[in-house]
């Protein structure tokens with residue numbers, strides 16, 4: 001592994017989060033939180049009011065750069081996650097995406113058998129150039145001890161939005177496709193894999209130190225379907241990134257994988273797994289090799305509630321993963337109503353904890 005900014009050894013020594021992703025334990029345990037930028041921060045709400053809509057916000061490098069840096073400035077997190085959205089790739093592929101206030105994303109749907117190739121993958125990746133500009137701006141302003149995480153939606157989760165057309169559904173339309181139109185779904189997933197690989201490659205070229213694949217809707221799938229529509233396409237994406245010469249570590253987050261988590265960790269080629277809220281630490285330590293890095297998994301609702309129960313659980317998670325490479329995070333994203341002092345308390349607890 002190498003990187004454009006002077007070789008992996010140098011950046012790893014400086015960046016604790018990257019060091020954990022290479023399989024080393026770090027003290028203190030590095031911390032960042034999914035959705036650490038966003039609506040729980042008053043400074044984000046101020047910034048957000050300057051853009052016409054959410055897509056415009058994501059495509060304006062000056063605004064997206066500030067949004068990426070805000071949680072670093074406020075909380076001194078070890079990782080900065082690029083401010084963007086997993087649905088941008090669908091927009092770039094020519095499926096209209098809108099974010100409606102109070103409703104969430106509305107996506108132009110695909111029919112069974114329809115390919116996502118009217119915009120060629122290379123062209124789709126080029127359309128996302130404002131995102132690379134954001135990565136490059138953040139990279140030049142970030143302290144060398146911080147890790148810049150690029151990301152994309154993992155193939156099944158992105159396909160699900162293209163099939164369902166919106167968030168907040170029971171996902172049954174997309175899940176029925178897996179049974180009724182498996183061949184058509186495979187082709188759709190392949191189209192997403194190729195465009196996403198080029199998109200992630202460009203993020204790394206612009207300065208991302210690590211990548212994360214959000215497979216946010218991996219929950220509730222039969223094991224054979226999970227193999228076919230989660231593990232296989234995630235593995236294809238990782239292989240394609242390798243083929244393209246991308247050599248930064250990749251975190252996979254198969255939310256809701258449950259008993260399929262060890263297979264995901266073993267078979268996809270990811271360097272680390274993100275753990276969701278319901279994961280059992282003893283299961284992880286029994287089923288996933290101890291040298292394999294994990295990231296997670298405080299309940300976002302406990303972060304919202306705060307108090308002594310939150311502090312205890314933070315310490316319990318740190319203890320559970322003391323013998324393995326661990327990055328502290330949540331089991332899912334920070335909720336908009338989360339009080340800032342609770343986030344501060346978690347950061348402080350993690351930093352004060354000794355192995």
Ligand code: 1CP
Nearest residue numbers: 034035036037038081083084085086104167168214216333
């Ligand atoms: O009103 C607003 O400001 C928009 C809210 C918002 C934000 C802040 C959306 C709409 N997306 C984002 C940013 C975002 N999305 C980031 C960067 C910020 C950070 O992490 O700090 C990231 C990594 C995402 C990824 C994302 N978008 C996921 C995967 C992670 C997850 O939460 O599981 C998913 C599923 C989306 C889709 C999406 N975008 C936005 C919403 C409300 C949703 C979910 C819709 C649904 O219910 O299905």
